[in-house]
Amino acid sequence: MLLDKCSGGRRILWSDGRANQVNQQMGSVELYFETQAQDYQKKCQCWPWKWLRNREARSVITMLDDIRGRSFLEFGCGAGFYSRLLLEAGADHVWALDLSSRMLDQLPAHHITPILGDAAEIQIERQFDRAFSAGLLEFVSDPAMVLANLAGHVLAGGVATVLFPVANIAGFLYRFYHCRHGMFLNLFEINEFINMAQRTGWTVTATNRCGPFSAVVNMRRNS
Numbered sequence: 001m002l003l004d005k006c007s008g009g010r011r012i013l014w015s016d017g018r019a020n021q022v023n024q025q026m027g028s029v030e031l032y033f034e035t036q037a038q039d040y041q042k043k044c045q046c047w048p049w050k051w052l053r054n055r056e057a058r059s060v061i062t063m064l065d066d067i068r069g070r071s072f073l074e075f076g077c078g079a080g081f082y083s084r085l086l087l088e089a090g091a092d093h094v095w096a097l098d099l100s101s102r103m104l105d106q107l108p109a110h111h112i113t114p115i116l117g118d119a120a121e122i123q124i125e126r127q128f129d130r131a132f133s134a135g136l137l138e139f140v141s142d143p144a145m146v147l148a149n150l151a152g153h154v155l156a157g158g159v160a161t162v163l164f165p166v167a168n169i170a171g172f173l174y175r176f177y178h179c180r181h182g183m184f185l186n187l188f189e190i191n192e193f194i195n196m197a198q199r200t201g202w203t204v205t206a207t208n209r210c211g212p213f214s215a216v217v218n219m220r221r222n223s
């Protein structure tokens with residue numbers, strides 16, 4: 001484990017030089033989010049994102065009950081929209097992973113451990129009883145690999161809450177929006193997601209449609 005001096009020793013670069021490898025192999029997803037990072041949190045406060053996010057966040061918070069005093073692992077934290085929400089709702093600490101170091105730079109200073117790495121491959125030397133991910137799975141090349149890796153970081157019986165886009169008309173518009181940035185987004189049928197979760201060590205215990213193109217699920221880590 002190395003500490004990144006540029007961020008005052010705050011950021012953890014896990015796993016023997018993986019951060020260098022990540023930086024060298026930046027694809028369109030990483031480049032896109034690196035360039036968006038500085039204003040990302042501000043843009044979330046503008047229409048239509050503010051409206052969308054508030055709708056999604058209300059459902060997410062309902063699904064994430066029993067937050068107080070908990071430590072969360074968050075995959076694909078971005079500039080920390082949901083990390084902040086978790087902390088405001090009483091979470092004790094968020095271990096926040098993202099591929100973009102500039103996104104990590106936007107995170108709040110306290111009660112967060114930023115981790116630079118790829119959600120499909122990162123190996124963090126601890127396990128959590130709560131995990132969270134929003135808006136990540138559509139951007140990864142192998143969503144099942146990410147869910148399997150998440151399972152490896154959650155204790156048996158632990159719970160992950162995951163927000164992802166569904167394959168409906170609004171979802172296809174969302175995909176089209178990001179096609180313009182050179183990315184082809186994954187969209188999910190809810191049943192397809194439940195099967196993928198089962199194959200990767202999870203049992204989905206609750207699902208909720210929220211917003212025009214999103215669904216949020218709670219899944220329990222199998223023993």
Ligand SMILES: C[S@@+](CC[C@H](N)C(=O)[O-])C[C@H]1O[C@@H](n2cnc3c(N)ncnc32)[C@H](O)[C@@H]1O
Pocket residue numbers: 029030033034075076077078079080081082097098099100103117118119120133134135136139140
């Ligand atoms: C749409 S943003 C969502 C950010 C945040 N969860 C939110 O709701 O504001 C997706 C984030 O996932 C990150 N990301 C994409 N692929 C990743 C990967 N393979 N591993 C880790 N983070 C990734 C991006 O850098 C970006 O910050």
